[in-house]
Amino acid sequence: MADKAVREPRPGEVLLEVVACGVCGTDLPIQDDEFPTAPPVTMGREISGLVLAVGSTPDEGWRGTTVVAEAFFSTCGVGEWCRSGRPNKCPQKHALGTFVDGGFAAQVVVPTRNLHRVPDWLDPHAAALTEPLACVCNCLCDPSPISPGDDVLVVGPGTMGRLAAQVARAAGGRVVISGTAHDAVRLALAGDLGFATILADDAAAFARLGGGFGADVVIECSGSGAGITAALQAARPRGRYVQVGIAGKAVTVPLDQICYRELTVTSGQGAPPHAWRRAMALIQARLVALEPLVSEVVPLDEWARVFAGIRAGVGVKYVFDPRLRQARANRTAVPCTRPGWTAGGHGHMAWWRRLPFGAMGSPADRWGSLPIQAARRGAATHAAGDRTDRLDVR
Numbered sequence: 129m130a131d132k133a134v135r136e137p138r139p140g141e142v143l144l145e146v147v148a149c150g151v152c153g154t155d156l157p158i159q160d161d162e163f164p165t166a167p168p169v170t171m172g173r174e175i176s177g178l179v180l181a182v183g184s185t186p187d188e189g190w191r192g193t194t195v196v197a198e199a200f201f202s203t204c205g206v207g208e209w210c211r212s213g214r215p216n217k218c219p220q221k222h223a224l225g226t227f228v229d230g231g232f233a234a235q236v237v238v239p240t241r242n243l244h245r246v247p248d249w250l251d252p253h254a255a256a257l258t259e260p261l262a263c264v265c266n267c268l269c270d271p272s273p274i275s276p277g278d279d280v281l282v283v284g285p286g287t288m289g290r291l292a293a294q295v296a297r298a299a300g301g302r303v304v305i306s307g308t309a310h311d312a313v314r315l316a317l318a319g320d321l322g323f324a325t326i327l328a329d330d331a332a333a334f335a336r337l338g339g340g341f342g343a344d345v346v347i348e349c350s351g352s353g354a355g356i357t358a359a360l361q362a363a364r365p366r367g368r369y370v371q372v373g374i375a376g377k378a379v380t381v382p383l384d385q386i387c388y389r390e391l392t393v394t395s396g397q398g399a400p401p402h403a404w405r406r407a408m409a410l411i412q413a414r415l416v417a418l419e420p421l422v423s424e425v426v427p428l429d430e431w432a433r434v435f436a437g438i439r440a441g442v443g444v445k446y447v448f449d450p451r452l453r454q455a456r457a458n459r460t461a462v463p464c465t466r467p468g469w470t471a472g473g474h475g476h477m478a479w480w481r482r483l484p485f486g487a488m489g490s491p492a493d494r495w496g497s498l499p500i501q502a503a504r505r506g507a508a509t510h511a512a513g514d515r516t517d518r519l520d521v522r
């Protein structure tokens with residue numbers, strides 16, 4: 129943890145009070161210095177927050193709104209990839225959390241053009257998962273490999289897997305999620321979302337996929353050699369294979385299966401603006417539920433436990449709420465960004481419970497111990513120039 133001054137937002141930028149910042153698997157190699165970064169830099173790119181200040185006039189109505197922010201701080205804007213609407217491929221991109229201070233902090237400066245309004249009904253902690261959802265949309269919606277009625281296998285029931293499964297279901301797929309015995313909790317959560325699940329060593333269940341012909345579409349979200357192998361072997365001939373998971377190292381897989389089965393392979397990395405618009409549309413249409421994916425909301429100073437938990441494979445999706453640390457120290461409540469919202473409570477709007485695909489657990493059950501309560505948020509109390517806690521790579 130470090131103490132660092134927050135700078136004023138410049139024209140075209142806003143200052144956010146961070147309400148939530150998700151922790152993702154990529155944050156481990158960043159911590160381990162196995163991922164390109166520019167230290168000292170504050171980590172965190174799955175950001176939702178409240179707009180405290182706007183660095184230009186007019187403020188376009190952003191001040192006081194709850195938003196999520198796209199993860200690229202700057203791109204060249206004039207090269208081939210930027211001009212074709214794919215700034216995620218810009219060789220000069222600088223991303224939040226690796227080259228520019230990100231959201232593991234009480235406040236963060238982000239470009240105004242990165243902002244998307246969080247719907248009134250959506251828990252702002254869960255909203256932080258819009259970033260991984262946008263990355264999944266980049267893999268699965270541009271164009272979609274899924275036709276209505278397709279049998280779809282998602283390998284790996286982690287956060288990306290359960291997001292991908294929901295997007296595939298929205299596209300008309302009949303989705304099954306597979307995982308290992310180690311994934312028992314994640315598979316149960318996938319079941320809560322209404323998905324059929326199978327174990328990786330259940331050969332008979334794999335043999336039944338697609339009526340015995342194999343899955344029309346296989347979406348690999350584990351990033352493991354075993355998962356990729358299983359996914360390649362589960363695809364039907366002429367099927368489509370989508371790689372979402374990142375292995376982070378060379379892995380041995382039966383690549384010839386792509387030839388033998390004549391597979392079409394696609395993937396995606398990061399998320400261009402149109403993938404963010406798709407993600408927001410899926411959220412707005414209630415086709416993707418983010419709330420059930422958040423397993424624990426934690427203060428920043430518990431980062432060591434969070435990172436150890438991810439390494440050990442316990443927990444599912446941690447989201448930092450930087451406001452919690454001070455609230456606990458002072459034994460005070462953290463006001464939420466919206467009237468009627470408890471930070472972690474869902475008394476009035478557990479909407480996914482009413483969806484037709486099964487009874488889902490509410491994250492509120494798991495957040496019950498947090499010292500927070502419903503409150504109407506008053507005027508923003510933080511000012512630019514305040515020194516705030518943050519989690520840095522050094």
Ligand SMILES: [Zn+2]
Nearest residue numbers: 204207210218
């Ligand atoms: Zn560019």
